[in-house]
Amino acid sequence: MKRDIEDATTISKADLAKLTKEANEEATPSRLKIMWGEFKADKPALVSLFLLVFFILFVIIASEFIDVPKMMETNIMGYYNKPFTPDYWLGADAGGRSIVKELIVGSRNSISIAIGLTIISSTFGICWGLISGYYGGLVDLAMQRVYDFMMIIPMLMTIIVIVTIIPHYNAITLTLILSIFYWMGTSRLIRSRTLAESQKDYVAASKTSGTSNFKIIFREIMPNISSLIIVDTTLSFAENIGVETGLSFLGFGLPMGTPSLGTLIANANDPENITQYWWTWLPAAIEIIILCLSISYIGQVMRRTTNAAQRRGQDQK
């Protein structure tokens, strides 16, 4: 086949290169390119993207240089040390522990769990939605019943009960437990898009020509809804930061001795801390707010790229 074409065409190398170049210029840019164009057009989004990446990298690298067990030791000399002093940039808590160090390690823990939770729950939710939406009929009905049931479970309470029952757990087990309860939103969204997508002609054509269902779902439908997946994953990442920190805030998240942004904010549960020693909890609260706002802003910008009518980056071309 290939040989036939080569024999039949008398096009020169230079012409071919020129034609390819022209074709590429004419073609719609790839999704990644559109997203990048969108970020370049929206300066605040670009700034928050860079800040976010820089911050996550900083927190991960910096926490490698902090001796966590030593940091968590009580140091009576530093009892409620005031902030903005050479030894304690952001002061110290009731145990004389440096807030800056706790913030860095806590952010590392909270962000890692949020990333893990997002990856696991989104993967599961995406697969669930794809399969449920693609097969339809009885499969869909059965999967929808499971979904309905998951929705009526009092999530927060059940997680707290499970965490109390399990004698020993760490960050990884906690992430897995949380993942059981946070895939439904994604699955619902993906299901409805897959339902619409599997009615289209290309799916019917693939089916007729004997492509396996597995290949249709993951090689054909999934790439076509990939922009939706990226947007949804980004937005759930912002949400998931609140999940672990909220649980740790209540005292049922990460085990004792493992700092998290949530446990830092939990300092505010003490009326004395909240009124007099603001530096023990306020920095963590502000950090969470900025983190969540910037991640979900990035998500909003990505959402714009999925809708050609709302794009801002296009007109530059």
Place this chain on the structure above:
Amino acid sequence: MWKTILRRVLIMIPELIILSILVFLLAKAMPGDPFTGSINPRADPAQIHHLMAIHGLYDPWYQQYWNWVAHLFHGDLGMSYEYQEPVVDLIQQRGANTLWLALFTMVLTYGIGLPLGMYAAHHEGKLQDTLVRVYTYVTMSIPFFVVLVIGIWIFGYALNWFPTSGSVSAQASGLGGTVLSRLDHIILPGLLGALFGTVNIVQYLRSEVIDAKHSDYVRTARSKGVPMKDIYRHHIFRNSLLPIAAFAGYSITGLLGGSIFTEMVFSYPGMGLLFLNAINFRDYTVITALVLLYGFLNLLGTLLSDIVLSIVDPRVRVE
């Protein structure tokens, strides 16, 4: 329509059964036995053994489950070990507090969300619309517990406008005084919950109204010379508001889930705080009862929403 409702209720039954089995198994998995704390620590182990046998704690789990369900149907949720009170009484006292707070929050949420959604849709694409979008984006992104902490810090402690704990102050006297004091205690948590809980209503209503604005029937009405004000009142809002009303049931889930955070931050003696205390004291009967109750309320909420939706929107009915 009756068919839809009947079908919906029938689906509910297996869900309820599975939920109760799940809750029961969770309760069984908790360490300790129901006599912890209620008897003398120096009691004879043989006697405890005897008590366990009498109460059927050595029976197979399905037998125990059956007994538990039978008690549930008699309204017997057991005794709280910590408070030494029947769980039903405890939940009645605390439940009223949670209910008032939830109702108040819900009224405020709709009171803020509906006008905002309409306002944004009315000014589609203008500055006002952008402002509303910024508002929904900010309130949607920030985790609610952080909002609560900062709210109580600013308005409770620093400005001292609102009480920071309890559900009614001890000095309140008379019916009017008690009601006012109760209201005083729920204004700040309710307002925070409402301000940060309107996202769904605003976004949904905005897109519904905008869709309706560009629809054929509105254009027909306009071309016939009906004033825009009347079109909004009689056509657009009527069509867009009904589905919103149906969402009230779904929002119960969110309100109940959030009540744990709210009640903890404001030390508000409702069911959420009762649950956290029960967890800390390993008060298993209370925990089981509350998880089951919250699950049941979620179920009722979705049922209610589905029924209302099937009434106002014939498209979702089963033929």
